[in-house]
Amino acid sequence: MARAGVTVERLTVAAAELADEVGMRNVTVAALARQFGVKDASLYFHLRNAQDLRVRVALLALAELADRVAAALAGRAGKDALVAFANAYRDYAREHPGRYDAMQIDLDPETAATSAGVRHAEMTRAILRGYRLSEPDQTDAVRMMHSTFHGFVSLERTGGFRHTPRPTDDSWSRTLDALDAVLTHWPSR
Amino acid sequence: MARAGVTVERLTVAAAELADEVGMRNVTVAALARQFGVKDASLYFHLRNAQDLRVRVALLALAELADRVAAALAGRAGKDALVAFANAYRDYAREHPGRYDAMQIDLDPETAATSAGVRHAEMTRAILRGYRLSEPDQTDAVRMMHSTFHGFVSLERTGGFRHTPRPTDDSWSRTLDALDAVLTHWPSR
DNA sequence: GGGAGTAGCCTAGCTCGCCTAGGCAAACGA
């Protein structure tokens, strides 16, 4: 019988696309096997288990997002860089809701250390260079920034802002203004 | 055969407790039935389906959190109120990780409208009264606040802050300082 | 207090997803 040409890479990409279409919850080994015209059991030759697949999607998404952010940041500094980073982040989450969901799974420390998450951390710190913050304020600011981005994006997606008519784009832009303001005048102890 | 005395209320509470212990993903109709010494099929007399159960847990959690926040806010204003709100929110999420997870599920508009989510919205606006913000700044500020809280809490839980040694409690407290500062001096257009 | 009705539980049985064991054939390398 002809071989379907299944590889881990193709599986991961297909899973990511499927996730964006039908949500991460509905990305199953069985559904993926159907797409490849193969029995579900056959995929366990390429994957350790279903969780393995999810982790691979998460790592793919992290790397893709890091690339986007890096491209957006090129040649920018200060508020310009902050806004570029933020928009790259939010746009990615909106274009790829399934991949974004996958990114939220809890990676074990070793996997996380070798993932593109490290690049994200570096780029975030790079932005703060324009705001002249020294430790530990820098760490706190990084955490606040990341919290704001992630919180806004995920609340926007799950409908947490739906009860007020104001366009979320406007709130987003004003939130970035506010973030820039507070990074510029970071309160001292 | 003796009746087990199952009610929707008891099921919901048991599901919430189970969620905090083993995570929302592992809250199954079957597991719940085992706890009540009953067959899984019997629970469908009380529940429409598994999703119905999750929604009930979410509504329970929303109501509980609203109660806590209301108690924390009593008699406070300004930054005092902001910090009380924030800590009530974060403490609840940490004490009840499963319930907090449940809260994130996407409620349909009608359900959301009659849920305790409305009380949350009102209380959040109440805090901002101390900061003298008028619309649409108020809405933007509410959204930023909520984003920061939710983002911080969920990143803290999924280990997003783990790569830096600084205690998250410290970053949290400084983030609240920063939030207070930016609410006090909300940037004009 | 003796039915009638209903509420609360049951068994049986289906589908689907996850995963293992063991087999067979296609591709490849020596």
Next chain:
DNA sequence: TCGTTTGCCTAGGCGAGCTAGGCTACTCCC
């Protein structure tokens, strides 16, 4: 050309979600 490996298969177990249909314990009403 002939193993060896690689890629896919079938068979089958487990657990979760859910439906259909039946039996029993309780309630209430005459």
